[in-house]
Amino acid sequence: MTGKMLPLGKLPAEDLADLLHRYARVDERVVVGPGIGVDATVIAFCDRLLVAKTDPITFATDEIGWYAVNVNANDVACLGATPRWFLATLLLPEGCTDRALAERIFAQMAAACRELGVSLCGGHTEITYGLERPIVVGQMLGEAARDALVVPGGAQAGDVVILTKGIAVEATAIIARERGAELAGCFAEEFLARCRDFLHRPGISVVRDAHIATACTRVHAMHDPTEGGLATGLWELAQAARVGLIVDQEQIPVLPETAALCAEFGLDPLGVIASGALLVVVAAEDGERVVNGLQEAGVAARIIGRVIEPGEGVLLRLPGGQTQAFPRFPRDEITRLFE
DSSP states (O other): OOOOOOOOSSOHHHHHHHHHHHHHOOOOEEEEOTTBBBEEEEEETTTTTEEEEEEESSOOTTTTHHHHHHHHHHHHTTTTOOOEEEEEEEEEESSSHHHHHHHEEEEEHHHHHHHHTEEEEEEEEEEEETTOOOOOEEEEEEEEEEEGGGOOOOOOOOEEEEEEBBBBBHHHHHHHHHHHHHTTTTTTTHHHHHHGGGGTTTOOHHHHHHHHHHHSOOOOEOOOOOTTHHHHHHHHHHHHHHEEEEEGGGGOOBBBBHHHHHHHOOHHHHHHHBBOEEHHHHHHEGHHHHHHHHHTOOEEEEEEEEEEEEGGEEEETTTTTTTEEEESSSSGGGGOOOO
């Protein structure tokens, strides 16, 4: 008997939580195991910690190799680790793959690895039946000193929540690159070129953001909002630490290019894929120090909210001072472009 078919996007959190509870098993060397809001695992090796992450790229096709390296590196950096080694599985579509396509993706991965100081050190490549577009499944390995680890569940009531850059950098690049023909009649080419370049400027990498933040103070938690956007990123951050959050709507930085493209397709910026932004949680007395450190290094940052007791959930404070539940999205808003 088959059950209800699931929608495009992430497996629903309640289903994933149930599967992890019933099937995931870890040994004593696993310092950080699987869980909701936990995007990488940590394994003890002598005096160092190995941080491992795997993530596929399924929405983007243009510069897919660049995406794969950076989104995997981001989750390693969010645990206070340095990305070091990258492996990739390339699944290429039958009937429309030539040597040039494979080489283009390899070159993109190599360029992203060079920029981050990462070694491209293994993986697998094949032409696969039933695909319409390339898929890259990346795996990033990194390392951290034991005292540098930032655990996903470290947020504490009274802490402040900082957001870097703005939302949603990745979505802006994807929309402009994947729907460029449709947008050409609505926006100037200069505007669309700027949106396409969001991949690099302000960029989807948060590795530097994380490094700057951890150099400023002891960071309690970090999380990069990816699929499901800021809304899902905040919810996952709260779930990992079993806390609540209250976020000021007026402090959420929605970049004008993002707002324009999302409006064109009727997408809510709060729920659209958001690599490029980093959520940083620190003690209240350290908040301005971290914001100033990021801004002095050329990374836009601001305090958008604070951590509260768990029973209150994730709340949004409106401009008039009223609060309501922060919007939740059953799937990433960008999936509507691919149906």
